[in-house]
Amino acid sequence: MEQSKNLAGVAWTNGSLVGSLNPLNHGFRTSDGQGGYIITNTHTQYKRAKRDADGNIVQGDAEDDVVSNLVVQFHNRDGETVGDAMDVPTTAGSEELASLLRALLHPDDDADEENDTKIKGQVPYAFFAKVTKMIKVRDPSTLELIEKPIKEDIDITDYPSLTHFLRRYRNEVSTEQTLQLTYQPLAVFKVRPVTRCTDTLPGHTDAILHVTYSPDGRHLASGGGDSTVRFWDINTSTPRRTCKGHYDHVLCTSWGRDGVLFASGDKRGHLIIWDPVKGEARGTIKAHSKWITGIDWEPMHRNKSCERLVTSSKDGLAKIWNVRTKRAEATLAGHSDSVECVKWGGEGLIYTASRDRQIKVWNAQDGGGKEGNSRVGVLVRTLVGHGHRINTLAVSCDYVCRTGPFDHHGRVAGVESRDRDSNEWRDVAYRAAVEKYTAFKGSDEPERLVSGSDDNTLLVWHPAIDKRPIKRLTGHQQAVNHIAFSPDARFFASASFDKKIKVWNGRTGDFVNTLTGHVGSVYQVAWSSDGRYLVSASKDSTAKLWEMPSGKKAKETLPGHEDEVYALDWSPSGGSVATGSKDRTLKIWKH
Amino acid sequence: MPQHEHMERHRKLHGRRFDAEERDRKRTARLAHKRSEFAQKVHGLRAKLYNQRRFKEKATMRKTIAQHNERSNKHANDEAVADGAVPAYLLDREGVSRAKVLSNTVKQKRKEKAGKWEVPIPKVKPVADDEMFKVMRTGSKKNKAWKRVVTKCTFVGDNYTRKAPKYERFIRPTGLRMKRANVTHPELKTSFQLDILVVKKNPSSDLYTNLGVLIKGMIIEVNVSDLGLVTTSGKVAWGKMAQVTNNPELDGCVNAVLLV
Numbered sequence: 001m002e003q004s005k006n007l008a009g010v011a012w013t014n015g016s017l018v019g020s021l022n023p024l025n026h027g028f029r030t031s032d033g034q035g036g037y038i039i040t041n042t043h044t045q046y047k048r049a050k051r052d053a054d055g056n057i058v059q060g061d062a063e064d065d066v067v068s069n070l071v072v073q074f075h076n077r078d079g080e081t082v083g084d085a086m087d088v089p090t091t092a093g094s095e096e097l098a099s100l101l102r103a104l105l106h107p108d109d110d111a112d113e114e115n116d117t118k119i120k121g122q123v124p125y126a127f128f129a130k131v132t133k134m135i136k137v138r139d140p141s142t143l144e145l146i147e148k149p150i151k152e153d154i155d156i157t158d159y160p161s162l163t164h165f166l167r168r169y170r171n172e173v174s175t176e177q178t179l180q181l182t183y184q185p186l187a188v189f190k191v192r193p194v195t196r197c198t199d200t201l202p203g204h205t206d207a208i209l210h211v212t213y214s215p216d217g218r219h220l221a222s223g224g225g226d227s228t229v230r231f232w233d234i235n236t237s238t239p240r241r242t243c244k245g246h247y248d249h250v251l252c253t254s255w256g257r258d259g260v261l262f263a264s265g266d267k268r269g270h271l272i273i274w275d276p277v278k279g280e281a282r283g284t285i286k287a288h289s290k291w292i293t294g295i296d297w298e299p300m301h302r303n304k305s306c307e308r309l310v311t312s313s314k315d316g317l318a319k320i321w322n323v324r325t326k327r328a329e330a331t332l333a334g335h336s337d338s339v340e341c342v343k344w345g346g347e348g349l350i351y352t353a354s355r356d357r358q359i360k361v362w363n364a365q366d367g368g369g370k371e372g373n374s375r376v377g378v379l380v381r382t383l384v385g386h387g388h389r390i391n392t393l394a395v396s397c398d399y400v401c402r403t404g405p406f407d408h409h410g411r412v413a414g415v416e417s418r419d420r421d422s423n424e425w426r427d428v429a430y431r432a433a434v435e436k437y438t439a440f441k442g443s444d445e446p447e448r449l450v451s452g453s454d455d456n457t458l459l460v461w462h463p464a465i466d467k468r469p470i471k472r473l474t475g476h477q478q479a480v481n482h483i484a485f486s487p488d489a490r491f492f493a494s495a496s497f498d499k500k501i502k503v504w505n506g507r508t509g510d511f512v513n514t515l516t517g518h519v520g521s522v523y524q525v526a527w528s529s530d531g532r533y534l535v536s537a538s539k540d541s542t543a544k545l546w547e548m549p550s551g552k553k554a555k556e557t558l559p560g561h562e563d564e565v566y567a568l569d570w571s572p573s574g575g576s577v578a579t580g581s582k583d584r585t586l587k588i589w590k591h
Numbered sequence: 592m593p594q595h596e597h598m599e600r601h602r603k604l605h606g607r608r609f610d611a612e613e614r615d616r617k618r619t620a621r622l623a624h625k626r627s628e629f630a631q632k633v634h635g636l637r638a639k640l641y642n643q644r645r646f647k648e649k650a651t652m653r654k655t656i657a658q659h660n661e662r663s664n665k666h667a668n669d670e671a672v673a674d675g676a677v678p679a680y681l682l683d684r685e686g687v688s689r690a691k692v693l694s695n696t697v698k699q700k701r702k703e704k705a706g707k708w709e710v711p712i713p714k715v716k717p718v719a720d721d722e723m724f725k726v727m728r729t730g731s732k733k734n735k736a737w738k739r740v741v742t743k744c745t746f747v748g749d750n751y752t753r754k755a756p757k758y759e760r761f762i763r764p765t766g767l768r769m770k771r772a773n774v775t776h777p778e779l780k781t782s783f784q785l786d787i788l789v790v791k792k793n794p795s796s797d798l799y800t801n802l803g804v805l806i807k808g809m810i811i812e813v814n815v816s817d818l819g820l821v822t823t824s825g826k827v828a829w830g831k832m833a834q835v836t837n838n839p840e841l842d843g844c845v846n847a848v849l850l851v
Contacts, residue, residue, distance in 0.1 A: 209678040225676020249676040267682075293679045314683070338683070391680065481680055519827050523680070540821040566678045 066090060066166045072179045074101055077442035085178045090162040098125040101183055123185050126490055128153035128507065129165065130180040131172045153182060153507050155490065158550055184442075186488065187530035189408050191574040192591035193545055194535065197560050198576075199237035201586040203230055208580030210253045210567050214262075215403045216410035217573030219276055221262055222580050223250030229264045231276050234576070237588055241279025245272050251291055254309070257300040257404035258429060260420050261323060263309055265292030271311055273323045283326045288313035296344040299401035301437040302365070304430035306404075310350055310364075312342035318352045320364070320377060330377025332362050340390060346397035346437060347447050347464050349380060353390035359383040359451055361463045385469045388455035394483035394492055396448040396506060399527070400440045403572045405429035407436075408529050410573040440489070448506070452480030452494055460509040471509040475502055482524050486531040491549055493534055495522035501536055503549050515546050517554040524568040526577070535577050535589075537565035543579050543589070558589050710834045711777075711848050715794045715808030718743075723804065727762065738762065744769050744839035746787050746803040746811070761802055769805055772845040774813050774833050785813040787845070788830050805839045811847060 073085040083104040088097070102123065131154050134147045159165040166173055173179065206225030213220055220232040227248055231241040248267035255262050261282065262274040269288035272281050291314045298308040308329065312318040318332040318339050337355035344350050350362040361380040374380075395401075405412045405428075415428045446462040448470075453459075458473040458480055478498035485492045489506045493515075496502070501515040501522055520539030527534055527548075533555075534546045541561045544554040558579070567580035577589040633641055724739035738760060745763040753759065775782040791810040793799035805811070812830045820828040833847035 206672075206674075207676045209676055225672070227672050248672055251679040251682075291679065291682065340680075519821055523678070542821075566681075 066163045067175045070162055070166070070175055070179055071177075072097075072181050074104065075180060075182045077182060077184055077445070082183075088162070090166060093159065093161045094125070094127055094157045097127055097181070098123075098183075101125055123188055125183045126155065126157040126186055126488075128182040128184070129156050129169075129173070130182070131169055133172050154510075155505055155507070155512075156181075184488070184490070187408070187532075189530055189574070191528040191530045191533060193528075193533050193547070193555060194558070194577045194589040195545075195556050195591055196589065197558065197587050198590045199588040200560070201232060201237060201239070201588065202584065203239050203242070204228065204580075204584045204586070206249075206584060207563075207582040208567055208584065208586055209249060209251055210264075211569050211578045211580040211586065212253050212255055213569050213571045213578065214255045214259045214276070215257060215572060216259050216406040217571040217575070218410055219255075219259070220569075220571075220578055220586075221253055221255070221264075221276065222567070222578075222586055223253040223264050224580075224584075225249045227266065229253065229262075229272075229274060231262075231279060232586070234571075234588075241276070243272075243274055243279050243281065245281045245284060246270060248291075252293065252295050254295040254297060256306050256309075256323075257297050257401065257433070258306040258420060258426070259404075259406070260306065263295050263297070263323070265295050265311055267291040269313060269315070271295070271321065273326075283323070285321065285326055287311050287319060287321070287328075288315050288317060290314035290338075293338065293340055294342040296342050296350075298344055298364070299346055299397075299437070300404040300430060300433035301346070301401075302348055304426055304433075310342050310344055312339035312352055314338040316354070318342050318350070318362075320350070330362075330375075332360070332377055332379075334360055334379055334382075337389075341393045343393045343395050343398070343449075344401070345395050345447055345449070345463070346401055346441070349447075349464060351393055351395065351449055351463060353393045353451055355389040357384070357386045357388065357390065357453075359386075359390060359393070359449070359461070359463070381463070381467045383449075383451075383459075383461055383463060383467055383469070385459050385461075385472070386451065386453040386455055386457070388453050388479075390451050390453045391479060391481055392452045392483050394450045394452075394485050396485050396489040397437065397440060398485050399487040399489075399529075400437055403436075403529075405432040405436065406572065407432075408572070408574060448489070450483050450485075450492055450494075450504075450509075452483045452496075454479040456480065456496075456498075458483065458494055458504070458509075473502075473504055473509055473511070475511060475514070476500065478521075481522070484525045484527055486527045486534075486548070487529055488531050490531060493525045493527070493536075495525045495536060497521040499538070501525060501534070501546070503534075512549050513552060515544075515552065515554070517544055517557075518542070520564070523564070523566060526568050526570040528570055529572050529574050535568065535570055537568035537579055539564045541565060541581070541583075543568065543577070558587075560587055561585070710808075710810070710850060712808045712834055712836065715806075717795045718799075718806055723799065724761075740764065741767070741802060741804060742840065743767065744805040744845065746770070746790050746805055748789065748803070763802065767840065769839060769845050772811065772813055772833065772835070772847045774815075774847045774849050775836075776818070776849050777851060783818060785815060785817070785833075788812040788814050791832060805835055805845055807835055807838050809835050810850075811835060811845075813847065813849075815849070 068090055069087050070090050071085050071087050074082040076082060131152050132149045133152055135150050136145050137148045139146045154169065156165045204224040204226050208222050208224045210223040218234060220234050221229060223229050227246040227250060229243040229250055230239060233240045246266040250264050250266050253264045262276045263271060265271050269286065269290055269292055271285040271287040271292060273283050275282055292311050293314060294312040296310050297306065300306055307324045308320060308322055310318055310320050316335045316337055316339060320329040322329050332352060335352065335354035335356050339352050339354045341353045342350065344364065348365045350364045351359060353359045360382050363374045363376060363378045363380050366376055407413060412429045412432050415425055446465050449461040449463045451459050456476045456478060459469040460471045461469055476496040476498055478496055480494050480496045482495040483492055485506055491503050491506045491512060493501055493503050499518045499521060503513040504510065505512055518538040518540055522536050522538045524537045525534055532548055534548050535543055537543045541563055543558040543565055545556040545558065547555045561581040561583055563582035565579050565581045570577050575590060579587050723741065723743060725742055726736050727738040727740050729735045729738050740762045744767045747763060747768050770787060771784050772787050773782050774785045789812045790800055790803040791812050793804060793809045811833055813833050814829065815831040816827055816829050822828050832850040834850060835845060835847050837846040839845045
């Protein structure tokens with residue numbers, strides 16, 4: 001019973017934990033490992049326990065309306081139970097639950113053991129409670145309103161204690177039953193929040209329109225209105241390569257998932273593939289008849305060669321390109337208006353959103369589809385639901401796909417990242433990417449797609465299985481311009497022209513938080529790689545840093561640009577944020 | 592029909608007559624008129640044939656002229672990149688104002704100190720005292736003449752407290768007091784009605800500045816917080832300079848242009 005003190009009153013014993021419904025709520029009932037029961041009478045202590053602002057237990061009056069103890073059962077994301085159901089005091093918050101869970105997962109872990117287990121012992125967790133909600137639906141046959149139970153996972157990580165959660169969901173959660181808690185490990189590493197501008201990089205002779213870090217976070221590229229693509233040295237903050245080749249504004253840029261190639265698209269519809277190290281063009285493709293609105297590469301876990309990408313354009317088409325052969329593998333035609341956004345999902349599907357109010361789902365691989373005989377570029381389904389032009393899409397696995405095989409240090413586990421052309425490197429990287437994606441995906445949860453539109457709403461879809469939206473998210477007062485999923489897909493943030501950012505639950509789409517503070521339209525948002533911070537770029541010439549998910553006010557304002565901030569990216573290796581502005585400078589922000 | 596090149600032979604032997612060039616010139620000059628006369632007179636099938644032939648001639652002529660002009664033509668430069676680059680998400684959006692963020696406060700302060708402005712109306716007509724002020728005769732016999740009434744529009748701040756009327760030298764009539772100005776943003780090409788904050792500078796005299804007299808060409812500060820203009824530090828810009836562009840006492844309103 002040593003640890004019970006450390007765990008702030010959560011009782012456990014070695015190995016077997018037995019919890020049961022305890023109608024009198026008189027403390028914990030646990031087995032002591034020898035078969036006998038120990039009953040600890042902690043009732044009075046927990047009845048009075050209350051937390052102060054720092055989360056310490058203080059003595060005081062507790063609300064009498066919530067039970068003091070609750071039986072919980074932990075599950076991993078595949079639905080397997082971990083440990084037995086056990087009785088915990090409702091004063092416990094996610095910290096205490098996490099330490100309890102750690103003890104269950106690594107029972108033989110002692111504090112003085114080796115490093116590896118130590119790290120395991122520090123993994124923070126997010127918890128989701130299974131809640132059955134009653135919602136009113138119209139019965140299709142009788143057209144009467146009937147109550148229908150709907151199971152939802154509620155994120156309880158940010159409630160200070162279970163008591164708060166129980167109060168909030170008084171009608172949905174029965175304290176008589178076992179509370180099912182699903183856990184999800186959070187990032188072990190922490191990204192330090194950016195606070196100051198360390199460098200201002202002049203060079204572009206017109207507005208900077210797009211800024212991207214490479215997947216390993218070691219290179220930075222920017223595309224500008226001066227029709228150049230520039231590669232910057234991150235360590236010295238100096239220009240490395242200035243690449244000329246475009247004849248018009250470079251609108252969008254994207255790094256290959258393995259970091260070997262770089263693609264940029266311009267306003268004339270030309271696509272250029274660059275070698276970022278040498279700064280030479282590997283090929284120019286006259287891809288579209290009008291400007292290119294988006295570029296997305298195929299995720300590495302689907303194809304280790306990393307040579308396919310998809311472009312979308314104002315001319316209403318999207319095209320899949322093979323950059324090695326420089327041929328279009330497929331033309332995705334079907335939209336009747338400009339395609340505004342394209343995403344290559346993690347499940348072998350391509351999503352395009354258009355001004356014609358539709359999202360189309362396309363097969364990206366030969367042998368996909370339901371029967372396994374579908375070809376590349378075959379339309380899988382059309383998602384209809386928005387009432388106005390669709391501006392942006394976000395897929396839950398965006399971040400994992402973007403960083404490909406690289407971890408948060410920008411390294412591929414197991415190899416030194418020297419020779420990326422070698423087959424060995426590619427094989428290892430491919431395995432790393434697959435492993436990373438599988439770990440991210442967990443059980444057979446479907447891929448989630450969120451679309452933001454000029455009708456001021458967002459729609460959540462399960463595009464791989466359903467053509468109807470799961471949920472419509474309202475709240476924005478003007479067009480939604482950009483959406484970004486957090487790296488662990490727990491949340492997504494939407495930036496709107498109404499000067500606000502809204503944060504939503506990544507699983508259910510429930511509203512979490514509104515971030516107010518910008519005095520101009522918010523153009524872009526970017527998450528830190530640990531998902532604990534968000535940074536936003538706005539028309540008001542500032543970027544702002546927000547603490548996720550609870551901070552309502554900006555943690556930091558990053559001033560300095562003299563004009564609208566158009567482009568934004570947070571390095572996947574965490575250290576820095578880059579912003580590009582209409583004032584023709586690029587700024588690097590660090591802790 | 593000539594049986595030989597006898598005309599050329601004759602020219603070689605005897606030369607041309609002295610007025611040959613002049614006659615040629617006149618003939619060609621007359622040709623257009625003759626053709627026109629014929630074209631107007633002719634009718635029927637001949638007209639049709641004539642017009643067909645003439646149309647072909649003219650078409651060839653136009654083509655030839657175009658060919659000759661090819662070298663000196665000015666071509667639109669295909670390689671030129673248009674100004675005003677915006678990211679893909681802002682392309683094609685109507686009604687998005689692309690106003691530049693106004694120069695920052697530091698710059699503005701520096702200018703203020705120096706008292707130098709690059710202004711839309713650089714030359715301001717000086718206003719003499721006797722045009723600006725009307726003498727008000729006071730005293731029971733109306734024999735004192737030390738009070739002045741301002742004849743132009745004035746701005747009087749909200750927190751202005753009058754002196755005792757007996758000792759007030761300058762009287763600013765309430766009917767000519769202005770609180771708001773119609774301010775045009777030169778880049779947005781739109782105008783807003785904004786509160787006047789303070790009268791910054793009247794080039795004619797400091798006295799006029801202190802009195803808050805509004806005449807054409809003077810600098811006022813207006814409250815632009817509604818416009819959502821932002822300084823580089825991310826703060827909302829509050830006060831901005833504007834120059835008066837009309838004669839308020841004649842129009843009954845103050846029009847101004849924002850100094851960006």
